[in-house]
Amino acid sequence: MIRQIKVGMIGLGSVSRAHLYAIGELPQAKLTAVCDTDPGAMDVIKDTDVKRYTDYRQLLADPDVELVHILTPHFLHAQMAIDALDAAKHVILEKPMASELGDARRLIEAADKAGTTLSVIFQNRYNASTCELKRIIDSGSCGKLIGARAVICWSRPPKYYTDSPWRGSWKTEGGGALINQSIHTLDLLSYLGGPIAKVKGHISTDLLAGTIEVEDNAHAVFEYSCGAKGVIFASTNYVTDAPILLEMVFENTTYQLCADKLFRIVDGVPELVLRDDGGKTVDGKSYWGTSHKVEIDKIYRAVLGGKQFEIDARSAYPALELVKGIYESSLTGEWYKLTTP
Numbered sequence: 001m002i003r004q005i006k007v008g009m010i011g012l013g014s015v016s017r018a019h020l021y022a023i024g025e026l027p028q029a030k031l032t033a034v035c036d037t038d039p040g041a042m043d044v045i046k047d048t049d050v051k052r053y054t055d056y057r058q059l060l061a062d063p064d065v066e067l068v069h070i071l072t073p074h075f076l077h078a079q080m081a082i083d084a085l086d087a088a089k090h091v092i093l094e095k096p097m098a099s100e101l102g103d104a105r106r107l108i109e110a111a112d113k114a115g116t117t118l119s120v121i122f123q124n125r126y127n128a129s130t131c132e133l134k135r136i137i138d139s140g141s142c143g144k145l146i147g148a149r150a151v152i153c154w155s156r157p158p159k160y161y162t163d164s165p166w167r168g169s170w171k172t173e174g175g176g177a178l179i180n181q182s183i184h185t186l187d188l189l190s191y192l193g194g195p196i197a198k199v200k201g202h203i204s205t206d207l208l209a210g211t212i213e214v215e216d217n218a219h220a221v222f223e224y225s226c227g228a229k230g231v232i233f234a235s236t237n238y239v240t241d242a243p244i245l246l247e248m249v250f251e252n253t254t255y256q257l258c259a260d261k262l263f264r265i266v267d268g269v270p271e272l273v274l275r276d277d278g279g280k281t282v283d284g285k286s287y288w289g290t291s292h293k294v295e296i297d298k299i300y301r302a303v304l305g306g307k308q309f310e311i312d313a314r315s316a317y318p319a320l321e322l323v324k325g326i327y328e329s330s331l332t333g334e335w336y337k338l339t340t341p
């Protein structure tokens, strides 16, 4: 018989649908407890055997929970994850790993010392198109990386912020278009292209000035440790959630990831290499992609196999540092040099 991990969930807001769907589909897990400070949020759980808490510390004290999914506002991530590791639980933490770099480094230290595992959600690493591009790059056939560009243009109207008031504030969200919507693509820049050495950029609050404190527009230039150069443009002021473009230019060829497709550019024209076969999206949030279940399945397998998962705290850090580096550079007008903790 398959061993089932007893899982708990803290935070039952919008992204919990993707996690609950994965838990329901995967045979290696059984939901035993949930926690939300808003009791009404727990109404999505129909199974009366699932325990309900309004204080996450009570859930962490429950011996019927071995692994906890943390899906709360950004400023709570690091401390909740540290408390969960201290309580000897395995942790699956939604992005970003923390809202501040100091908290992210504390979390890395805690994870290094823990006897359990900490895994961070960056589900787009597991899109079929991303996996294929990674395979091609690792094969060495592309030659040296010359440059990369990331263009993320989505729409986040005022209602998005009023629905969850922790969004739009520096203290509770830790940033805006970069730390929330664009961090997945910023993660892919270093996952696919290697370490980034420095970044210089600007942020501004334009369309939603007066509604939110954090940026709704950002642009930056950056340089990889290998010398390749890149640009980033991120906006949540667009009219729709446009397909995200990530282009990587190599000596021998150029590839573009565009939404769920991978293209190779031949004589300036995109040729389709691969299109994701389109697993189930959750409740119409197609911009989350379909890979939450894929990543959560891999994490459960790692936990059951007694192994650390590949997206651990250290692996999740560079994307957060790139975001925070752009914020700092925007204030100072100087380049921000990235570090590896």
Ligand SMILES: NC(=O)c1ccc[n+]([C@@H]2O[C@H](COP(=O)([O-])OP(=O)(O)OC[C@H]3O[C@@H](n4cnc5c(N)ncnc54)[C@H](O)[C@@H]3O)[C@@H](O)[C@H]2O)c1
Pocket: 010, 011, 012, 013, 014, 015, 016, 035, 036, 037, 038, 041, 054, 056, 071, 072, 073, 074, 076, 094, 095, 096, 121, 123, 164, 180, 288
């Ligand atoms: N990977 C993805 O594609 C993706 C997509 C959406 C959201 N997210 C991330 O998921 C996280 C949650 O986002 P969301 O959109 O679901 O937010 P949300 O505002 O819809 O939900 C957050 C939930 O946390 C609860 N909460 C707040 N404080 C709490 C506490 N102290 N203890 C227990 N529960 C508490 C709230 O009551 C709410 O139900 C964020 O980190 C966000 O960036 C990731």
